[in-house]
Amino acid sequence: MASMSLPTNADQIVLLERDALDRWGRGDPGGFLDVYAGDVTYFDPATPIRIDGHRAMADYYRPWSARFRSLAMRC
Numbered sequence: 628m629a630s631m632s633l634p635t636n637a638d639q640i641v642l643l644e645r646d647a648l649d650r651w652g653r654g655d656p657g658g659f660l661d662v663y664a665g666d667v668t669y670f671d672p673a674t675p676i677r678i679d680g681h682r683a684m685a686d687y688y689r690p691w692s693a694r695f696r697s698l699a700m701r702c
Contacts, residue, residue, distance in 0.1 A: 656688040 643662050650658030660681070667684055670677040678687050 654692075656691050660685055660688065 647658035647662055650656070663681055663684055665681045666679075667681055668677060668679050669684060669687070674687075678684055
């Protein structure tokens with residue numbers, strides 16, 4: 628019988644990311660908010676300024692959540 632091993636830290640990170648992406652694909656950006664630290668910092672070319680903090684990320688995702696709900700209602 629093969630022994631079961633606990634997931635490594637890298638495995639745990641991949642599982643968390645996969646879950647967040649799966650939720651995103653179902654129209655729920657909250658999967659990422661669930662794994663962000665309170666002092667998260669986010670920046671990319673699509674944002675005019677860096678986003679600092681969990682509350683600011685929730686505010687950034689709020690319009691996305693509304694858009695996902697709107698699209699789901701059309702289907």
